[in-house]
Amino acid sequence: MGKAAFGALDAGVQRAAVIGAGSMGGGIAAQFANAGIPVDLIDIPGEASRNGPAEAGIARQLKTGGFMSPEAAALVRAGNTEDHLGRVAEADWIVEAIIEDIGAKRDLYARLEALRKDGSTVSSNTSTILRAALVEGLGARFDRDFVISHFFNPPRHMQLLEIVSGPASDPESVARAHSAGRQVLGKTVVDCRDTPGFIANRIGCYWIAMAVLEAERQGLTVEEADAVISAFGVPATGVFGLLDLIGIDLIPLVWGRLAETLPDADGLQAYDLAASALSQQMNAAGRLGRKSGAGFYRKAGDGSREALDLASQTYRPLDRQGKPGDLRALIEAGGRLGDYAWTVLARLVTYTASVADEIAHDLPSIDTAVALGYGWREGPFRQADRVGAEFIATRLAEAGEPVPELLAKAARDGGFYPKGQGGSASAAPVLAENAAAVLEDAGDGLGVFRIKTKMGVFSPEVFDVLEHAIGLAGGKLSALVLAPGNPRAFSAGADLASFLELAEDPAALDHFLSRGQAAFAALRTAPMPVVAAVRGLALGGGCEVTLHADRVVAHAEARFGLPETRLGILPGWGGTTRMYHRLSDPATGAVGPAAVAARTVDLLLPGPMTGSAAEARAAHLLRAEDEIVMHGDDVEGVATGLARAMATDYTPPVEELLAVAGPAGMAGALSATRAHHAAGRVDGRVLTIAEDLAQVVTGGAAGDPSRPILEGEMRDLERAAVLRMAARDETRAAMRATLKQ
Structure with missing residues (x-):
């Protein structure tokens, strides 16, 4: 599973327990696991298997998408209320999610009270029963640590968490539910009074x-x-x-x-x-x-x-x-x-x-x-x-x-929220702006760059502002955050309609590709840290720019992807080169230029699209050192804090030398695709795209295993490949078909 989500281990919950493995309880347990927090999921004993109901709850979440990655399920330990209820003694937060029956809930609470550790928070996911009725007669200790935690279904995707505390509630227990609700579970927490239906x-x-x-x-x-x-x-x-x-x-x-x-x-x-x-x-x-x-x-x-x-x-x-x-x-x-x-x-x-x-x-x-x-x-x-x-x-x-x-x-x-009240904060000073992008001055040398186009697509006007930001590096700016213009999309890459028009003019397309490559490469080697704050979609060029950042801070639900090959081209703004470099790390599983080339082709050829930041990390679109944040509204704040901290003692990376396999590595890089083609699983068009990819990542016709090449040389191969691929009728037809969807 890797490291926990940013701030999750600071929220006061090192381990959780959920009682009740139905769709809601199983979903709550899965969300703890998504943040990297181990959790016990406990239900009544089964007939065929004592842990059967809890195991079925885990399987249900795997099937319905409650887990952000299959690996997260390993953090959920199944158990039953007869054999394993004692495990709640390890939990900092115990969530009850059983049937809406006050008698059953109160009987369970009496058992929990004898087992749980001092100071642990106990909560009920009830949607209909008042807190006062649930704690009646259970003693002052239970009353202090008990809150209602009303989740909405499905727990992974519904952002609201209603919390109901009482007059005798321990502020630390309530605070734990608030902090863990946001930093671990990714919820917007709202305090409610103890009334029917809450808010x-x-x-x-x-x-x-x-x-x-x-x-x-x-x-x-x-x-x-x-x-x-x-x-x-x-x-x-x-x-x-x-x-x-x-x-x-x-x-x-x-x-x-x-x-x-x-x-x-x-x-x-x-x-x-x-x-x-x-x-x-x-x-x-x-x-x-x-x-x-x-x-x-x-x-x-x-x-x-x-x-x-x-x-x-x-x-x-x-x-x-x-x-x-x-x-x-x-x-x-x-x-x-x-x-x-x-x-x-x-x-x-x-x-x-x-x-x-x-x-x-x-x-x-x-x-x-x-x-x-x-x-x-x-x-x-x-x-x-x-x-x-x-x-x-x-x-x-x-x-x-x-x-x-x-x-x-x-x-x-003049309204429930009179003008000037309840609105957004004052706008930051602007260092550069046009209709497509803005560079904000966040103070103390920190710049925040946002794309304002629909879905954050890159256009020449976007590059105008981005290049201005790069020009301020080491002077006016000591750090830069690439932030989303709206929560739906960090950037969906190049505008496909514009790209299709450019494909009719090879010189114009070459200029557009060169400009993107130069800007992203300059970001990577600029004398200031660059941190990408990603919410929503980071696709194509939007994903490529994150590959050039020093660090990425991603919302857990952010979707990364390099889908270019689905259209018949390849990541051409340095994305192919950066992925080759990233996969050159032996920790990713590939050793030697030929193996790295094969791994890169196999990764990029399907046009990888991830459903979460955890999946992006598994696909190496994010690195182990990149941060995953559970609440989308916290992403930019974490990114700006990280950028400021990195600026204190920052040394920019140098352009890397890349060992390549040369033409002799082509066969190995294409082995999997050729096998699929021979078996009829992919057509000739896919094989041709794989050949274009393989030629880039093996160093081209002049590639020499004895002579490493600079990243810039591989980017030149990228650009030449995109120009060649974009000229094909089948590539343009695929792009036109996509635009009609």
């Missing part, structure tokens, strides 16, 4: 029930309602599609339980989804959503989608709706759709404002929890500000409807 489900369940039942009451089709809901910045599923995804059979359990625990005066009681005729009809008919193949939507026999007519309960062809655009404009336009949009917004904002003090410590906690828990672009109060708090309050008052005091105050103050 996200309290608001989210109300919103779903209200939006569904109001759509039915107002006579909208499911497609119309979901189209309107899209204006709220929620996932593309809409509200009916979301219920299909959740599972309509869960309505009686989740919404029913919430309605039982809330007072009669709560706004949710006016929208009792579990008791509604609609929910009962759907469940009686077995229309449970995606899990049953039919819910509010289904796929017809011919593959087309159908929607349920709410009145007749029959399916009909999908009536595709256009996107409504701006929410306020939609409301002001009126009509059936505008009136429905107003109802949903007004009810959402008034309900949230009415219960805000009850469920949360501050407004940002509500917006954060709802946005992350339900995949909204922004939470209800930020949505209200986008439409206008005064507009909402005035319209409610004119209709004779009550205006909650929190909303009335927001209307008077």
Whole structure:
């Protein structure tokens, strides 16, 4: 597995234990392991195998992608509650993730309390039971160290973690849940009050029930309602599609339980989804959503989608709706759709404002929890500000409807987040900028370079700013961080459409390739440390630039790749050369130029794409010394700290000499591909690409095993190969086909 994620071992959890190996418990255990923290996964004994249920939980996570790499699974130790519960004595954090039964949970807690070490944190993943009820009668020691830790499924990908502590909680135990929740598990941690549904489900369940039942009451089709809901910045599923995804059979359990625990005066009681005729009809008919193949939507026999007519309960062809655009404009336009949009917004904002003090410590906690828990672009109060708090309050008052005091105050103050409050920090001073990129001055000689193009693609204008940054090295700048322009993409490499145009003019393409090679090589040997802070995609040229950085700090979910060979070319901005050099390290498993050449061809030919930073490390796209960070928002801060530290006593690397196998090494470099070709597993086009790769990494026709070559010489071979490959009709056809996808 290698070293733990950055900061994970400083978060107060050296070992964890999870009780309950279902999809949630297994996923939580997998996430501890993803960060490099050993964890016990314990469930009831199995009949055929005592550890069978826990082992099945691990296998389920391997199958469904809960682990960021298969190697992480080795950190999860399976056990059962009869033979191995004593292992919790080793754990700093014990997470209970068993069935939602208060008696079963309390019985387990009594057993844990007799076994756990002093100061360990115990938490429950409950989504419906109050903390006060769970700790009742279990003693002061348990009460001090117990919190609710409400994860969302799947634990690897859902960023929200709600924490509920109590009046007697030990600050150190709560702090451990917070720090480990972020640094180990990669979660955004939100403190909640001890109330039914906590924050996200309290608001989210109300919103779903209200939006569904109001759509039915107002006579909208499911497609119309979901189209309107899209204006709220929620996932593309809409509200009916979301219920299909959740599972309509869960309505009686989740919404029913919430309605039982809330007072009669709560706004949710006016929208009792579990008791509604609609929910009962759907469940009686077995229309449970995606899990049953039919819910509010289904796929017809011919593959087309159908929607349920709410009145007749029959399916009909999908009536595709256009996107409504701006929410306020939609409301002001009126009509059936505008009136429905107003109802949903007004009810959402008034309900949230009415219960805000009850469920949360501050407004940002509500917006954060709802946005992350339900995949909204922004939470209800930020949505209200986008439409206008005064507009909402005035319209409610004119209709004779009550205006909650929190909303009335927001209307008077200019919003729930008045201008200058709750916004982003002030922009950093700018050293250079154009429409495609910016170089920020982070102070004390640190520059931060960002690409502003869509998906961070490299263009000539990007190189203008990057070259300016390199020119400041050793003077104005003593360190440089390459940071993403947006969380989705560090850089997706060269713009494919532009590259295809350049391919029609070999001289222009050669200039573009030369410029990229020169810039990346200059980054590598600049008299300042260069640290790449990677979130989202780092593909093609975006991956190549990280190969030239002194160090990479990557979000655990960052995806690295060198997919060029899939299009018929090879990494041509020094990426092939840097991978050859990286694989020359005997620690990677290849010894001698011929073996390194073969390893490089075998790695690059499939166009490697990784699903996580851990996979990138296994593929040598990241090195052992590069850092992996579990929370995406921490990546840039870790990178800037590292860059500043490296600048204190920095010596730039020199251009490397590379031993090459020469033409005699071609056969070995191509042996695997030729065997696949002979067996019919790859076609002639792939073999030709492999031959181009092999020619580069063996040193070309003039390669001599007795004479090492400079990196610059291998880059020249790279560039010549790309020019040759880009001229082929099949390469251009592959690029055009990709652009059409």
